[in-house]
Amino acid sequence: MRNCSVEELKKAKEAFKLLFSCLAKLDNIYTERFDLLFRELIMEGLFVEIYSFRKLVEADLNVIPNLKIKFKNANKDYELDALIPITKDMVIQCEYTLRGTLTNEKRKKFREVENIILNEMGLRCKTLVIGRECLRSFVSSDADLKMLSFSELSNKPKVISTILSLI
C-alpha cells in the first residue's frame, strides 16, 4: 500500500464504515445472499466495477458493463469488464483492476481481444486500464495501453481526453 496521510486514512476508514453499512443494507434486502454479495463485491471486484462503470457513465460515455463474448472461431470465451462503443468502427475494452502490476498474461489477453474483435467484427479495439496509481508505470511502458486512475475517473475532461488519445 502507498503511504496515506492521517487525514486520508481517516477518510478511507469512514468510507469503509459506510461501505459495510451499505453491505448490511443489501443483507436486509437479499437476506441469505450477504456472503455471496460480499464475496462478489469485495473479493471478485464487483465494487470496483460498479464504481468505474458509474464514473464512466457520468462522463457521458455509453458503457456496456460486464460482458462475455463468444466467437465461433475462438476456442474460449472472453470476459470483459466493460466495452465502450466510441465511433462507428471502434470500441474500447476496459479492464478494472486493484492489482499493482500488469502481468504478461493480461497483456496477452488484451491483444487477443483486440485482434478477435477486429477480425471477427471488423471493429478496431483499444484497451483502457482503470486502476490504482501504482499501476501507471506498468501501463505507461506499453504504447498500446492507456490508463485512468480511480481518482481521475471523477475528472470528466481527463476521462474524455484519455479516451480521445486512444482513437
Next chain:
Amino acid sequence: MDATDDFLSKHCYHLSILNAAKLLDIFNPVVNDGIIIAEKLGKGKILKNTPSYALYYNSNLVDLSIISDSVAASFFDTLHFIQYYFQKNEEDLSTCLSRLTDFF
C-alpha cells in the same frame, strides 16, 4: 443515429441493456442469478449474466457518494488491502469481518 446506436443496431444488441430505468423494471426488485441475456453479436455472441445488474445502476443499493474524489485513492488502496487479506486468510466470512471491524 449516433455511433452507439449504430453499433448496437448493427450487432442486434438490445438497447435496453444500456437503459437503467428499463433494466430496473426488468430486474427489480428481485435479482435473479439465473437470468442470462444472450444476443447475437456478428459471428459471435454476447452473454450477459445478471446477478448484480441492479447493483450497477441502483445508487440506493450501492451508494458511491461516500467515496469523494479526494478519498478515492486511499479508498481503493484499502480495498485492495482487504481483498488481499481475504485471499490470504481463508477464514470464514464472519471471522474476517470481525477482524476487519476491529481494524477499522
